[in-house]
Amino acid sequence: MQDRLEDVKAQVQAALEEAMANLPSGELADAMRYACIGGKRIRAFLAMESARLFGLRDRESLPVAAAVEALHAYSLVHDDLPSMDNDDLRRGLPTVHVQWSEATAILAGDALQSLAFGLLTDPQIGAAETRLALIRGFSEAVGGRGMVWGQALDIAAETAMEPLDIVAIKRLQGAKTGALIQFAATAGAVMAGEDPGPLAEYARNLGLAFQIQDDILDVTGDEAETGKRTRKDDAANKATFVSLLGLEGAQDKARKLVRAAESALEPYGEDAGNLRQLARFVIERDA
Amino acid sequence: MQDRLEDVKAQVQAALEEAMANLPSGELADAMRYACIGGKRIRAFLAMESARLFGLRDRESLPVAAAVEALHAYSLVHDDLPSMDNDDLRRGLPTVHVQWSEATAILAGDALQSLAFGLLTDPQIGAAETRLALIRGFSEAVGGRGMVWGQALDIAAETAMEPLDIVAIKRLQGAKTGALIQFAATAGAVMAGEDPGPLAEYARNLGLAFQIQDDILDVTGDEAETGKRTRKDDAANKATFVSLLGLEGAQDKARKLVRAAESALEPYGEDAGNLRQLARFVIERDA
Numbered sequence: 415m416q417d418r419l420e421d422v423k424a425q426v427q428a429a430l431e432e433a434m435a436n437l438p439s440g441e442l443a444d445a446m447r448y449a450c451i452g453g454k455r456i457r458a459f460l461a462m463e464s465a466r467l468f469g470l471r472d473r474e475s476l477p478v479a480a481a482v483e484a485l486h487a488y489s490l491v492h493d494d495l496p497s498m499d500n501d502d503l504r505r506g507l508p509t510v511h512v513q514w515s516e517a518t519a520i521l522a523g524d525a526l527q528s529l530a531f532g533l534l535t536d537p538q539i540g541a542a543e544t545r546l547a548l549i550r551g552f553s554e555a556v557g558g559r560g561m562v563w564g565q566a567l568d569i570a571a572e573t574a575m576e577p578l579d580i581v582a583i584k585r586l587q588g589a590k591t592g593a594l595i596q597f598a599a600t601a602g603a604v605m606a607g608e609d610p611g612p613l614a615e616y617a618r619n620l621g622l623a624f625q626i627q628d629d630i631l632d633v634t635g636d637e638a639e640t641g642k643r644t645r646k647d648d649a650a651n652k653a654t655f656v657s658l659l660g661l662e663g664a665q666d667k668a669r670k671l672v673r674a675a676e677s678a679l680e681p682y683g684e685d686a687g688n689l690r691q692l693a694r695f696v697i698e699r700d701a
Numbered sequence: 702m703q704d705r706l707e708d709v710k711a712q713v714q715a716a717l718e719e720a721m722a723n724l725p726s727g728e729l730a731d732a733m734r735y736a737c738i739g740g741k742r743i744r745a746f747l748a749m750e751s752a753r754l755f756g757l758r759d760r761e762s763l764p765v766a767a768a769v770e771a772l773h774a775y776s777l778v779h780d781d782l783p784s785m786d787n788d789d790l791r792r793g794l795p796t797v798h799v800q801w802s803e804a805t806a807i808l809a810g811d812a813l814q815s816l817a818f819g820l821l822t823d824p825q826i827g828a829a830e831t832r833l834a835l836i837r838g839f840s841e842a843v844g845g846r847g848m849v850w851g852q853a854l855d856i857a858a859e860t861a862m863e864p865l866d867i868v869a870i871k872r873l874q875g876a877k878t879g880a881l882i883q884f885a886a887t888a889g890a891v892m893a894g895e896d897p898g899p900l901a902e903y904a905r906n907l908g909l910a911f912q913i914q915d916d917i918l919d920v921t922g923d924e925a926e927t928g929k930r931t932r933k934d935d936a937a938n939k940a941t942f943v944s945l946l947g948l949e950g951a952q953d954k955a956r957k958l959v960r961a962a963e964s965a966l967e968p969y970g971e972d973a974g975n976l977r978q979l980a981r982f983v984i985e986r987d988a
Contacts, residue, residue: 434845436846437845437846437850438845438846438850440850440853440854440857441853441857442845442849442850442853443845446845488811492807492808492811495804495807497802497803497804497807498804498807515784516784517782517784517785517853517856518853518856520779520782520784520785520807521779521849521852521853521856523811524775524779524810524811524814524843524844524849525843525844525845525849525850527811527814527815528814528818528839528840528843528844528845528847528849529840529844529845531815531818531836531839531840532836532837532840532841532844534836535833535836535837535840541829542828542829542830542832542833543829545829545833546822546829546832546833549818549819549821549822549836550819550822552815552818553815553816553818553819553822554819556811556812556815557811557812557815557816557819558721558724558725558729558730558733558812558816559723559724559725560815562729562808562811562812562815563724563725563727563729563812565808566727566728566729566804566805566808567727569804569805569808570727570728
């Protein structure tokens with residue numbers, strides 16, 4: 415899996431650079447490119463590996479993978495803003511608003527969102543109706559009932575009188591990180607016109623496991639390893655899977671979710687080996 | 702023309718409300734709806750009237766008009782933020798970050814952008830390839846070489862040592878307001894598979910006239926009439942068409958541009974009556 419992840423990383427980085435090659439030079443273009451550097455590229459991997467399950471080639475799924483990563487990059491830039499999570503470190507580098515300014519960070523995020531939608535019009539992806547189905551799903555995964563809504567719930571939770579319970583946290587994370595992960599993991603099925611059900615089930619379990627591991631790393635992780643600030647949740651008195659389930663309870667829950675994610679892949683047999691390994695990687699990672 | 706403008710306003714408002722009808726209730730949905738209230742709906746009018754020139758029906762062009770207005774609404778919410786233009790009044794109401802918070806304003810803008818792209822997937826618009834062409838054009842009009850880039854140039858100009866000259870201001874405004882106006886005005890030709898050239902020429906002249914009138918209203922206008930703060934450009938020591946050409950020079954230039962816009966419509970004869978009237982309205986308006 416590690417080789418394939420490196421391969422995906424290199425392909426996505428090249429695709430994003432190409433998509434931004436002709437931007438007018440200046441701070442905006444610089445900030446957009448900077449925001450797209452690095453990252454684990456798990457969403458891109460999900461898109462390209464789910465496509466491979468259905469016999470699709472990388473050149474068909476690559477624009478989708480690049481779109482998902484451009485979108486993810488925009489969301490991180492905006493989430494890091496002072497009026498949101500107020501983070502100064504991301505992927506081991508100063509966040510965009512620290513490196514440039516809040517205005518540039520807002521604009522770079524905005525431009526990355528429209529770049530992401532533009533990437534999904536790429537004819538390489540396939541039939542026009544397929545691309546439109548992806549764009550419609552992307553819009554749903556991002557907007558007022560997807561990722562952005564999840565971030566709004568997260569911000570609201572910080573000032574709420576009562577900490578969230580486990581049901582509310584699952585709903586929040588299902589929107590904030592789950593929707594885009596699910597979009598990426600089911601993209602191949604949508605492109606092939608096959609049932610996205612098993613991959614959606616895989617993604618729901620994987621997304622939650624991923625978030626639980628993030629909460630665990632916020633407690634146990636090292637800033638030099640994770641490339642972002644840690645111990646933030648506790649300082650913000652924020653309800654997390656760790657605060658609600660305890661460290662061991664959270665680890666146990668994450669392991670169960672990974673097993674459920676692996677089970678969901680049964681219809682694909684050996685072909686889904688990389689996706690299975692990714693599920694295990696998600697809870698073994700230390701960054 | 703006024704009747705048609707009122708008709709467009711009502712149709713677009715209904716379409717936007719329908720598109721946001723099923724959002725989860727909360728601040729984010731409230732802020733998104735609030736940001737879409739009011740406005741002159743000139744961009745929607747351009748989209749629907751340009752479509753009518755080619756025999757297209759309102760139900761085909763309405764989703765495009767709604768998309769353009771959702772996008773425009775997002776851009777105003779972000780432009781008004783404290784780190785950008787820092788405006789507290791818009792369309793006669795407190796701006797979104799004043800009414801709620803900066804975080805909610807950033808998120809509402811983000812969600813409106815993805816809503817706008819989603820609207821362009823509406824099958825009512827026509828063939829799948831047509832919708833994809835619109836989405837590609839939309840992405841270009843918005844992103845790192847369109848509206849967002851124009852706003853970045855505008856922000857950069859505020860801290861520049863030298864005020865902009867007329868060439869630089871035209872370039873800035875061509876991107877900041879011109880790109881989306883041109884997208885709207887040429888949408889009908891794209892949908893009909895006809896040459897967008899004459900409408901693009903119309904839009905370039907109209908967009909510039911519109912911006913010059915905005916600069917004039919910033920000097921001569923009344924806040925109660927315009928629904929936004931005035932005398933801002935002078936206070937910010939900002940180069941505008943008025944500061945560069947003088948008030949009379951700017952008025953003269955705007956009139957010439959309107960005549961050029963009207964000439965560009967000649968291929969469409971009487972059918973373009975409403976678009977011609979709009980061009981005159983743009984420099985006669987006091988709001």
